[in-house]
Amino acid sequence: MIVLDDLDKKALDHFRGFVVKKDLVGIIKGGANVPAFVLEYLLANTCSTEDEEKLKEGMENVKKILRDHYINPEESTLIQSKLREKGRYKIIDKISVDLDPQRDRYWANISNSNIKKANISDELVRTHEKLMLGGIWAIIEMEYDPMIMIGPTVYPFVVRDIKPIQLSSFDNSKISDKRKEFTKDEWKTLLLRSAGYEPLSEGLDERKLNLLLCRLIPLVEANFNMVELGPRSSGKSYIYKEITPYAILISGGQGSVAQLFVNNTSGRVGAVGLWDAICFDESTDKLFKDRDAIPLMKDYMESGSFSRAKGGEISGSASIILNGNINQPVETVLQTSHLFSPLSDEVNYDTAFLDRINLFLPGWEITKFSPKNFTNHFGFSTDFFSEILKSQRKTTYYDVIDKYFTLGAHLKQRDSKSVRRIVSGFIKLLHPDANYTKEDIREYLIIAMEMRRRVKEQLKRIGGMEFWDTNFSYIDKERQEEIFVGLPEDRGSHLIDSNPLAPGVCYTATSDGDNNSLVKIEVVALRGTGKVNITGTNNQEVKENIKNTFNYIRANEKSILNEQHSLAGYDLNIQVSNLMGAYINGGIGSAVYVAIISAIYKKNLKSALAVLGNISIGGAVERSLHFAEKVSLLSENGAKTVLVPFDNLQEMTTLPSSILGKTDTPFYGNSQMLLQKSVSGDS
Known part of the structure; x- marks a missing residue:
């Protein structure tokens, strides 16, 4: 029996076809290692309904598609056999491409199907550049042709076509038009449900909900730099791995200059030019494969561009997220060191690198997630949700603060820029129709000042007098009253x-x-x-x-x-x-x-x-x-x-x-x- 709350009914009324019941993903997924955005792409067309029969029918349809076309790694031999027997077959899998410079050609690798060195045309690679950067999930049309040989070796697998698993078109005006039908709290709940959370569950208060929203800011703000340190199992990487095809998760120590910035041999721009967000998972171990990446990353984090060896500036819009575990209580870390100390040794005392961080999210405040914290209500399907987030990257609300408030004297240029961008991010998320109040801006300003001040306070511990101005404040233009914003961890005892x-x-x-x-x-x-x-x-x-x-x-x-x-x-x-x-x-x-x-x-x-x-x-x-x-x-x-x-x-x-x-x-x-x-x- 489906039990709908008022927000579910409202979401279905205004966004039918673009919302799904979020617990269906877990039911269907089972042991399959398939991202949520892939499943919801399939679910949105048939399961955006409160009709229990249609829902069951839709789920059976999705299960059939997965059964017939989604490949589990243990079925790789079977799918290769099917391809040989049928000659042509569609599969749902993750596909990536490598360049073979000796033969001057591209090879496709299809992850779960365990197909290495499949033939793929230059045109397909040019059309889908992300194939070269970690790969994409797609519906892949495969062929088997035993006549394709290089020397004595047969290379029978051929990628004929690729349909990336994401919406083909998106109209942002629908979001701004429909936003007025929801209160601010309803919209916030709908956004967080779309990301998989249940905002009304026990243990998630208003403070934690705002911290969870901060995780979405790098997806709506271009060139935004964020750090989150917290306990294991608090969902730090979940957003960037599961809910958007526009972000890439890079394991610690895997970031090379060629992968991230530019391949000097081919001239191909790396991940910063092709993704909306790059999340370095386990940033406490190691960040980069080679040390040359650090000065390039500093350059990029500051200006959104970098200089390549052969001359010329290359720009990108990817946000940078550094995630890592913090294993001691915050109070203990602060007594002996600073809050950046758990990060990789490459950067944890590099003040020039750390000062480029716009937002330091206190992940230690976010509870380890239990099943009750994940929603079973309706939210935007992840392909639609990721398009909502992506569409906001082109607008900015950088100057909105100035309508009502003046920033205090201690906020230097980087502080002011960071605070303004965090506020802009909150407006994009919660007010896509640009309809907000002074008190809304005050709320976001206080959060923004805290998130940037946390960076500055740790820089003061590392770098001393250069970062001494940490008493962040804002002045209410109407009342001419100055309000100072502190940090929860500073109060301590x-x-x-x-x-x-x-x-x-x-x-x-x-x-x-x-x-x-x-x-x-x-x-x-x-x-x-x-x-x-x-x-x-x-x-x-x-x-x-x-x-x-x-x-x-x-x-x-x-x-x-x-x-x-x-x-x-x-x-x-x-x-x-x-x-x-x-x-x-x-x-x-x-x-x-x-x-x-x-x-x-x-x-x-x-x-x-x-x-x-x-x-x-x-x-x-x-x-x-x-x-x-x-x-x-x-x-x-x-x-x-x-x-x-x-x-x-x-x-x-x-x-x-x-x-x-x-x-x-x-x-x-x-x-x-x-x-x-x-x-x-x-x-």
Whole structure:
């Protein structure tokens, strides 16, 4: 009994003939080593229906075609015999071609049929150039002619015709016209079902769905470079092997200059000129057969072209994907090395190569797939789906960000280019009708910044100061508000944000000698009449600190604030949060001071900043008690800078050397110096 959900019915209504029930592939495939796009090519014509009888009939028809024409490797002798008996026969198989320079002719090799050195015309090879680059799946018309001899050897097998297994024509306007019939969530679900996933299954949340969509970006964006490292069995190569005839999977260490770029003898352009995507599987072992390929690959990844030995530029549009396994927890890798370290030794410390990566997909977040994660609903047949993806490569939405947002100062040219292209990729996938909202673009921009920032953060670990600008942000043009985008793995166990702190946010620590607490101060300044509202604590000493700090600012308004920012024009909501520890003690006035001023002026504070000390109502900076305990607690939880009163100077010797190695402790003597050392230079 077929159970359809509303999206299945909608897909059938609008795309009948181009959608198939995705679990049929698994049912038919059985032990056959045939890609999904081959099966769905056959299924789409007869099985794009909810009628159970027609579905069974269609499946029987496909099974018959496979039974009669698809060759399993163990049947190779039988098919050769059939060819001899019948003289002519159609088979479904993978065909590739080699050049025999000694005889100045091409030979076809037919994979499962185990036919080597079949005769093939130069014209067929010219028509289907991919035959020379790993081969293609096709319906092949074969002949047997025992009269063909070279010297004493008979070469009886002849390839008469080839019909590649992909759509012969495709109209992209159908997709843009029909997109409006679906909500964004429905379209995203349909796309992911078309790729074989079940978005509504347990374990796939919105974050993981967006990561799975990232795998499709190299298929809609030309010359896009991506790395994905993750556990085994998470489907890293599945997309490029199974769902499109326009991508090629190259096993680790197999990429040669002739195969990838150009054969200097024949002048034939390699894989970069003929495929939409080249996926290097197992990039953790070895990438290239010869070292000459690395400078060519760098050149190509940067510009989409390369120079050949005999002069002249050759261009291609293939995207490059590097896939590999990461065998340790990410936290462990980050403690001892960098996230590119699992890649092949040829490139894992080559910053020029790695900087050309547009997107680093955190494959460690994608669950190992179980049967429930694969769909049994309707999705686009893979030949139709691959044409949808291919058709988008000619359009670009590179400048869409500029309608609503400005990119922050830390994004250099390569960062900006990468972020723009990722956003463009998401628009092509989810809005092929170019109908999107500002909030859609914001969502894609945040994902894009994270994916490129991951590259930059690892380059900073390898290359140091050259890649220091990693605080990625965007500015909302309408609100003139700057938002910083962090990385999930950077937070790790750190409670203190490693990005520039948002206006009004500051961290501190309290201690009574026995109980240490990590404290977050958050101040929101709204236009109002000068009220102060304190939440998050009932401790009288803490409330007294806050009131004294507020009264100090009010008494010295003319020297601290300008006329447009008078305290009388704001209501302040001050929240005190205990992030770690038993309870909060006093001594937080300096952190409150910094938070209030930054909230009023909407200024970001420095990345991973904490402030110790207290300001009296008269403006005196008071020494911080239990200094070493507080600095240690802040440092262990991510503080990179802890501002400290001058009166604590003599206690520096009590700090462990491990703390001094990873946290700066600048001193301040008055409120003005405190403010100067707190405010981010990036805001």
